[in-house]
Amino acid sequence: MSQSANAAAPDRLARGRDIASRVETFVRQQVVPYERDPRASDHGPSEDLVVELRDLAAGAGLLTPHILDDGSHLSHRETALVLRASGLSPLGPVALNTMAPDEGNMFLLGRVASDAQKKHFLEPMVAGTARSAFFMTEPADEGGAGSDPSMLKTTATPDGDGWIINGRKAFITGADGAKVGIVMARTDAGATMFLVDLPDPAVRIERVLDTIDSSMPGGHSIVAIDKLRVSGGQVLGEVGAGFKYAQVRLAPARLTHCMRWLGACTRAHEIACDYAVRRQAFGKPLIEHEGVGFMLADNRIDIQQCAVMIDWCADVLDSGAHGTVESSMTKVAVSEALFRIADRCVQVMGGTGVSRDTIVEQVFREVRAFRIYDGPTEVHKWSLARKIQSETVKRQSAA
Template sequence: MAFDLSLSPRVAEWRERIARFVAEVVIPREQAAFAHGVDDELRRELQSAARAAGVWAPQAPAELGGGGFRFDEAAVLLEEAGTSLLGPLALNCAAPDEGNIHLLNEIATPAQRARYLAPLVAGAARSCFAMTEPPPGAGSDPQALRTTVRRHAGGWLISGEKHLITGAQGADFAIVMARGGLPDGGGATMFLVDAGNPGWQVTGHARTLDTTMVGGHCHVLLKDVEVGDEAVLGEPGLGFRYAQVRLAPARLTHCMRWLGAARRAHEIALGRAVRRELFGSPLAELGMAQQLIADNEIDLAAARALLWHTCWQLATGSKGTEESSRAKVFVSEAAGRVVDRAVQLAGGMGTTEDLVIGRIYADIRAFRIYDGASETHRMSIAKRAARRARAESP
């Protein structure tokens, strides 16, 4: 058994290039973005700079202009991008576009690749993924899906209601999950819906803790959205299967980006701790502060090790469902702990956007909920463990 965690020269070179780009181009734009909001104008400016710097879409297919890195290699690069909340947006590796790029690359037809995937990778379009619904509809349980689809005049009619759809305002298209598609009305189907479709209506924004997502988190009505057969993504009725194609990797790319943000918060707080004197000595030499620092170092190292191992499993052919659940729970909670300790270590300034830690603290909290709440993943992990135990018992 061989363990090799060394980085290839190309990965190491891209990591350094991304770190330099984030430090020199992205971080100087943070305070204005926090004050005035993150919009498509800022996105286009940052993405133009990222292309010029040669750090464009490291996770996207090389034949479409991306970096073409393997999934385990992308873990290194997306962590580096995540050291600024604007970094993934600049590099076109932010949610929800990053997950949609992966899904489309896996199952889209040639015509769909040309119409939707190529512009998405190029940064010429934005997208959203419309699955989550108001209660009692789909959330952590996709099987609760209530949006429906039925055959209509050679095409399909989609009707339903979605909420907390990230990036919906201003998106060029959506990938919509709807119940139905099989001859008996069962299953679920994914559809590509253009934003100009008259039945697609963005009706409002949720006011959430996080504020750095372009297009917000929106409420959407689908009122007899009419689409043709060319809009079906994959095969009708297999939408739940395709959702897993997207969700397992997307959980992990969230982990990559938030690990970078947590590392940044820790580094800012640590820098203050070694410079600031309290009670006659540097803060970093006081025992209680040292515990915060040490626990952060441990959580960061443990989260990275689990994440890299899980990404390697997916890159080498594992389905990764259970592995990604374990990683998502641990990394989301460990990253949250790191940022919380960084706030405490930095004191009053740790709660502010001026020091960035406060903004990271607000934005990272939802990570324990989206892409499957920690409780949902724990339930799934426990059920699998119990099944193995029953199978192995005499």
């Protein structure tokens, strides 16, 4: 393409860059001061803090910025710009309504829900007035579904024109305080998703787990579902199509996790750099010692590689492909790189890095958990290895 033709080509990311720029300014100026707020507890920000932050975002015209007024979504490439900016503070995604699991749940309902379901369940989520939870994972000690969803034990049995759901769920993010639930249960036709109004006395939180991470409202809960009755109109999509819909949600949700936490690690890197430039040791700034300077250089390299992987996978999704393999590869590469970045930031900052004087310590904890959430690294590698084996055998057979 000639230089003049290239100059005349429309910038398809201009809209995303504009929104991301406004989001970054908002997060740095209005959200960051809340990071020391005592309402951000070990089980996530309190409900009143969530409301206060979202009121600020709404006032700035930035609430749920990845979903447009007509209900359509930004492209995945545009979303990468916006969600990375929202992640510059652990409270950013909470304030802007771009956090997990709500962001992924909104994406799923936008693709699968009926018009009536969108009005009842999706619209309050987009407005930031209702949080949601995705009830799929089950207790490991009961042999329930985890990384292998085929082990699903929660059941839904027909009851007149509705269904009765029974089971137990584990590590359910945001269940405490959620108003919308998506429950995965086994039916005779196969796994099925059901939309549920919460709270409901048949959905009982047994306990909120004490986990290494602390950024998500409501934390992560063990939940008992005992004779929960839902109507036929609460089936999401088709009966028996639950695993298919899970794939609609999971590949984009893995990627948006990467986007948000890349923003967090970018901020942690900034803090570590500021520290290394100011802190003196052995007669010169820390950054002039190769042991420190090289760690920060490695961080810069990893940050750029993460951004490239995210953009690559986003382009695949924007093409209309499912992106299952690409999202697995990206989730592994980015989550492992982000952990290295956060670990180096802690190391550069020494004692300050393990204190809560900055968010670096929290970012380290959060990205350690991210290496497990949405599929552990090893499960994704195992899946990729099976794909490689299948492709190799096919190629050998064709030779």
